[in-house]
Amino acid sequence: MRTVTIADVARHAGVAVSTVSYVLSGKRAISATTRQRVLDSVRVLGYHPNAGARALASKRANVIALVLPLRAGMNLPVLMQFATSVVATARQYDHDVLLMTADEGPDGIRRVAASAMVDGLLLMDVEVRDTRVPLLRDLAEPSVLIGFPADAEGLTCVDLDFNQAGALCAAHLAGRGHREIALLGAPEVVYERGTGFAERTRAGFLAEATGRGLHAVAVPCEETYDEVASAVKLLFDAHPGLTGLVVHNEAAVGHVLGALRALGRAVPEDVSVVAICPDDIAERARLTSVLIPAEELGREAVRLLMAKLDGLPAGSILLEPRLTIRESTR
Amino acid sequence: MRTVTIADVARHAGVAVSTVSYVLSGKRAISATTRQRVLDSVRVLGYHPNAGARALASKRANVIALVLPLRAGMNLPVLMQFATSVVATARQYDHDVLLMTADEGPDGIRRVAASAMVDGLLLMDVEVRDTRVPLLRDLAEPSVLIGFPADAEGLTCVDLDFNQAGALCAAHLAGRGHREIALLGAPEVVYERGTGFAERTRAGFLAEATGRGLHAVAVPCEETYDEVASAVKLLFDAHPGLTGLVVHNEAAVGHVLGALRALGRAVPEDVSVVAICPDDIAERARLTSVLIPAEELGREAVRLLMAKLDGLPAGSILLEPRLTIRESTR
DNA sequence: GTCAGGTGTCGAAGCGCTTCGAAATCATTT
DNA sequence: AAATGATTTCGAAGCGCTTCGACACCTGAC
Numbered sequence A, B: 001m002r003t004v005t006i007a008d009v010a011r012h013a014g015v016a017v018s019t020v021s022y023v024l025s026g027k028r029a030i031s032a033t034t035r036q037r038v039l040d041s042v043r044v045l046g047y048h049p050n051a052g053a054r055a056l057a058s059k060r061a062n063v064i065a066l067v068l069p070l071r072a073g074m075n076l077p078v079l080m081q082f083a084t085s086v087v088a089t090a091r092q093y094d095h096d097v098l099l100m101t102a103d104e105g106p107d108g109i110r111r112v113a114a115s116a117m118v119d120g121l122l123l124m125d126v127e128v129r130d131t132r133v134p135l136l137r138d139l140a141e142p143s144v145l146i147g148f149p150a151d152a153e154g155l156t157c158v159d160l161d162f163n164q165a166g167a168l169c170a171a172h173l174a175g176r177g178h179r180e181i182a183l184l185g186a187p188e189v190v191y192e193r194g195t196g197f198a199e200r201t202r203a204g205f206l207a208e209a210t211g212r213g214l215h216a217v218a219v220p221c222e223e224t225y226d227e228v229a230s231a232v233k234l235l236f237d238a239h240p241g242l243t244g245l246v247v248h249n250e251a252a253v254g255h256v257l258g259a260l261r262a263l264g265r266a267v268p269e270d271v272s273v274v275a276i277c278p279d280d281i282a283e284r285a286r287l288t289s290v291l292i293p294a295e296e297l298g299r300e301a302v303r304l305l306m307a308k309l310d311g312l313p314a315g316s317i318l319l320e321p322r323l324t325i326r327e328s329t330r
Numbered sequence C: 001g002t003c004a005g006g007t008g009t010c011g012a013a014g015c016g017c018t019t020c021g022a023a024a025t026c027a028t029t030t
Numbered sequence D: 001a002a003a004t005g006a007t008t009t010c011g012a013a014g015c016g017c018t019t020c021g022a023c024a025c026c027t028g029a030c
Helices: A006-013 A017-025 A032-045 A051-058 A076-092 A102-114 A132-137 A162-175 A188-192 A196-211 A225-238 A253-262 A279-285 A294-309 B006-013 B017-025 B032-045 B051-058 B076-092 B102-114 B132-137 B162-175 B188-192 B196-211 B225-238 B253-262 B279-285 B294-309
Strands: A063-068 A096-101 A120-124 A143-146 A157-160 A180-184 A215-219 A244-247 A272-276 A288-290 A317-319 B063-068 B096-101 B120-124 B143-146 B156-160 B180-184 B215-219 B244-247 B272-276 B288-290 B317-319
Touching (some): A063 A076, A063 A102, A076 A096, A076 A279, A076 A294, A076 B076, A076 B096, A096 A102, A102 A132, A157 A162, A157 A294, A162 A244, A162 A272, A162 A288, A253 A279, B006 B017, B006 B032, B017 B032, B063 B076, B076 B096, B076 B120, B076 B279, B076 B294, B096 B102, B102 B120, B102 B132, B156 B162, B162 B244, B162 B272, B180 B196, B215 B225, B253 B272, B253 B279, B272 B279, B279 B288, B294 B317
Parallel strands (some): A063 A120, A120 A143, A157 A317, A244 A272, B063 B096, B063 B120, B120 B143, B180 B215, B180 B244
16 A cells, blocks of 8 residues: 555646645635535545655755653642643644753753754743843744743743733732732742742732732742741731732642641731632632633743744733632632 | 646756755765755755655655544543644654544545555554444554553554553652552443553553552542542541542542542641542643653653554553652651 | 747756766785 | 676656646637
């Protein structure tokens, strides 16, 4: 059973090879009758274009690379939703997805790009000082990052709009009548590193709260139970009237609840808690939250990459946060 | 910055294109000096073979497809470990991985296979009556399945040896002096469907227990708390002397522990529990268990696929189960 | 009736690589 | 010194597709 080539289709339809190609790509006008005849032959013979030959001739592989941080410690549901969404969206644009793990590092990226195996790259979870970022910057192949590295200049990134997310949380608490609120953020070092998302959340939170005339503070928050508990205690000691808490630290969120319980403050009766974290965590603890929109992230990332592949300019985009109200705020 | 081709390398090294090719593929002997000269040129010019051209000429894409059931309800850690292991192992064999989701169905498989995009396929979580199985059977491209479909004839499958796993659990309990033990298995329907793994576990369990002169029973087990609780209650009513329990039902294992607590039977003081389930579940509940060896599964699956790609015959294989002793048995 | 300008189709030239057969080179043997 | 056989290298023919320029034909304008 030799595989069917475009020449077989051309012969069967009684046209030239190039005509078949044009029918299939639509890059030149072909009369309706010829067109139909070719399409029939394609179906009858069960023709599928050879990907390698097509890539060679057209310099387009119709494949994008998805570089995932397949290491422990990732939030798996988020990762999965993201990957699923990327594959599905890519298929809509008639592209396939090559899966790579981050541990091949820059070399892996260079390899697949230079071999023309993929037309573009999607990188998830880029670190602030990622060794791959400079590489991406002067790679011929376009790329899109999920999250923002320290210097996003010249790169296309997609992420949740953390500034707005912080503001949204503050606004939610304000709307419920809270007058004194606080943000428990990322660990100290994350701010020191100048990681964008942590700071932006804080800025958005403080600006919104202040704008609405609330009393608001923002403090960093470590991730062990003891540190979280003491941070929470200090916070309430300093601000006894505190009734609203925003937690932007997925590792600490469970501990915060434990600490509140230990302090005898009931949620949501005494204090309302809003989290900014993956949906599964919030769902499990029944927390009002702003979720990480993994599916939308994947969709938008692919959309941007496809635009770049078409030579269109593509700036970074921020996704609008949405609040899901559960049982931890009143 | 034109991309470097094999012709550039040949020119730079002062040899024929074919010589470069042979140096790189090792398919013909090349003298050490020429060889070194070519290799140097490759490095100096930063040459990476064009994947499409290579695939076209050699009829080998050096890519395998990984078809994952990216739907809700999967055990994510297992899936991740598996995917990671597949990618890493494939790289060792100089192959890349094309990620596909099961929801493209048979057409997706036909498409990537016919387009010569991939040389072989790896399918995870094949269902008992999977519409893709007949297709795989008469596909030119080799494939390996994780898990066994109803009729595995003519297919290459990899799975945990559930028969031995059942036996191992029985042996463990026997070794600890338990004389009367039971297996809580999959829901009734799973057995009715004739799903291999459930039955094999039961057979192995019963054979081993009987062989060692124990009193053993095996009952199906649904997955809601109420059904689990009543099944557990019935079991202990019928066999008051029961002190060992094997649970082969990852959805029910939590409920079983709850039901035992409700019955006032302490684990492991009154009854020892062994689970056959993914490691994260067992770990969380501190259960002695036989885990699903995701990483090994991925590695072996790739190994088998590579063997088939080399034209070697490859039968199905069963991985030997291993018991991790935790705090639920004594 | 002729010519400009469309349409629709064809032929051929690659794209960058692998692989086959043959040529060239060298070391042995007679 | 010639012949033999290994060893090493070369040249050229594809692999299946896209794409460019050109050709053939048809239309309508003059």
